[in-house]
Amino acid sequence: MRNKGEKNDLESRLPVSVTRDSTVSLLKVLTTLIVFVVGVVIGLTSSSHIDRYFTFQAEQIIANNALADTVSRANNNNNGSCSVCEKEDCLSMESFVRLKILIHGMSDDELFWRASLEPYKKEFPFKRVPKVAFMFLTRGQLPLIPLWERFFERQDVNKYSIYVHALPGYVLSISNTSVFYKRQIPSQHVEWGSVTLVDAERRLLANALLDFSNERFVLLSESCIPVYNFPTVYKYLIGSIHSFVESYDDPSRYGRGRYNRRMKPDIKLSDWRKGSQWFEMNRTLAVKVVSDTKYYDIFRRLCTPACYPDEHYIPTFIRLFYGPLNANRTVTYVDWSLGGPHPATFSAVNITEGFLKSIRNNGTACSYNSEKTHICHLFARKFEPSALEPLLNLSSNVLEF
Numbered sequence: 001m002r003n004k005g006e007k008n009d010l011e012s013r014l015p016v017s018v019t020r021d022s023t024v025s026l027l028k029v030l031t032t033l034i035v036f037v038v039g040v041v042i043g044l045t046s047s048s049h050i051d052r053y054f055t056f057q058a059e060q061i062i063a064n065n066a067l068a069d070t071v072s073r074a075n076n077n078n079n080g081s082c083s084v085c086e087k088e089d090c091l092s093m094e095s096f097v098r099l100k101i102l103i104h105g106m107s108d109d110e111l112f113w114r115a116s117l118e119p120y121k122k123e124f125p126f127k128r129v130p131k132v133a134f135m136f137l138t139r140g141q142l143p144l145i146p147l148w149e150r151f152f153e154r155q156d157v158n159k160y161s162i163y164v165h166a167l168p169g170y171v172l173s174i175s176n177t178s179v180f181y182k183r184q185i186p187s188q189h190v191e192w193g194s195v196t197l198v199d200a201e202r203r204l205l206a207n208a209l210l211d212f213s214n215e216r217f218v219l220l221s222e223s224c225i226p227v228y229n230f231p232t233v234y235k236y237l238i239g240s241i242h243s244f245v246e247s248y249d250d251p252s253r254y255g256r257g258r259y260n261r262r263m264k265p266d267i268k269l270s271d272w273r274k275g276s277q278w279f280e281m282n283r284t285l286a287v288k289v290v291s292d293t294k295y296y297d298i299f300r301r302l303c304t305p306a307c308y309p310d311e312h313y314i315p316t317f318i319r320l321f322y323g324p325l326n327a328n329r330t331v332t333y334v335d336w337s338l339g340g341p342h343p344a345t346f347s348a349v350n351i352t353e354g355f356l357k358s359i360r361n362n363g364t365a366c367s368y369n370s371e372k373t374h375i376c377h378l379f380a381r382k383f384e385p386s387a388l389e390p391l392l393n394l395s396s397n398v399l400e401f
């Protein structure tokens, strides 16, 4: 207020003083002017301006420290992403939407929480091409990689992403031109048959959920092969109104026999389901699976051998809450016809044109989006490494890739 008053004063005086033809009064005016200007400057400086300047500086220092802190913490925890953050703006849309590096230092709790975040706003501020996430759960090397590489060859990289959960410390040896290069996620020890197998599945889902473009999530193993080409698989999965999680009621001791009555009242025997571990699901279901704590805990505590969480947890959880979203069948072919605890394994001698054709279409019709189709399976297992050569031989003729 004071400054403003002085300024008005000055403005009203100036014209008067200039018209006077006297050196004395001119000098007086000049002196007054200088005093006023100095006054104004001091007034301005001592009030808001200095405060604002210092506040601004302080904020900058705090912000810089926070950034330095974040980067140095990232440096300590996160091998890989740290050096990128020093050079790039890690909050940019580009790095948020298109993660370049899959390695991170998050614990499962942190990862699952982040993966459970869903945008409330439905329109994307970028061109979102829905992707299929191919998630490989493997112990060691992926011997059938050459077939998969042929499957992905010349396909639109905006339509798929690959994730590999291998044993901790295991580094896939692949050339830097492979689509599998640097696609390993931070992994943990997995014991087949135990809940750690479910943990690994959820870890794959959660890592894949961090990419907002991933729309369909398919779990695969090192012995799986694709039996249709990429465009067919993509269209089939992206176009499906259902997820493909096998979920059925098995009255035998291998199904209902594994139910634990202490799971009541949360899980009733009539809700108890069994299904192949090798699922395919859409984003909605994937978020639900990584967000669940209650039912996961029940399975962790009460589903122990001869109950296998990987065959019951997801089929039962989906049956409980999201049954209508599920096709209840799997898109991954497997042959149980020989009986016993393990499905048939196919080696080089078993790979014939007729065999592959029968997996693609054996005359059975399956329902797809409430219609009938002869394409029931997109993938198949279990194939030994020796099957690779004959598969590559037949892929262009029979598998059409």
Ligand SMILES: *[C@@H]1O[C@H](CO)[C@@H](O)[C@H](O)[C@H]1NC(C)=O
Binding pocket: 076, 077, 078, 079
């Ligand atoms: C980061 O990498 C260094 C050497 O490459 C290694 O010694 C260290 O244990 C790693 N830290 C973490 C958290 O993985």
Ligand SMILES: *[C@@H]1O[C@H](CO)[C@@H](O)[C@H](O)[C@H]1NC(C)=O
Binding pocket: 176, 177
């Ligand atoms: C891939 O590796 C080769 C040799 O191992 C190297 O010459 C080439 O620069 C690498 N390419 C990329 C993109 O890293």
Ligand SMILES: *[C@@H]1O[C@H](CO)[C@@H](O)[C@H](O)[C@H]1NC(C)=O
Binding pocket: 240, 241, 242, 243, 282, 283, 284, 285, 325
């Ligand atoms: C997943 O599938 C369900 C059932 O078809 C559908 O309602 C939901 O919108 C789908 N989720 C996404 C993210 O598309």
Ligand SMILES: *[C@@H]1O[C@H](CO)[C@@H](O)[C@H](O)[C@H]1NC(C)=O
Binding pocket: 242, 319, 323, 324, 325, 326, 327, 328
């Ligand atoms: C799958 O089973 C659920 C019941 O768990 C049912 O509601 C749903 O309609 C079934 N899906 C199809 C495609 O029949």
Ligand SMILES: *[C@@H]1O[C@H](CO)[C@@H](O)[C@H](O)[C@H]1NC(C)=O
Binding pocket: 344, 345, 346, 347, 349, 350
């Ligand atoms: C594979 O072929 C061998 C030799 O013909 C046969 O003995 C075996 O049963 C076949 N395996 C399967 C799973 O069909």
Ligand SMILES: *[C@@H]1O[C@H](CO)[C@@H](O)[C@H](O)[C@H]1NC(C)=O
Binding pocket: 362, 363, 364
């Ligand atoms: C075709 O495959 C389905 C599912 O695997 C199986 O139930 C059916 O018996 C097969 N049909 C023939 C004719 O082999």
Ligand SMILES: *[C@@H]1O[C@H](CO)[C@@H](O)[C@H](O)[C@H]1NC(C)=O
Binding pocket: 389, 390, 393
């Ligand atoms: C691949 O196909 C060629 C020609 O059709 C045949 O001579 C060769 O034996 C096949 N190799 C294998 C491993 O099946």
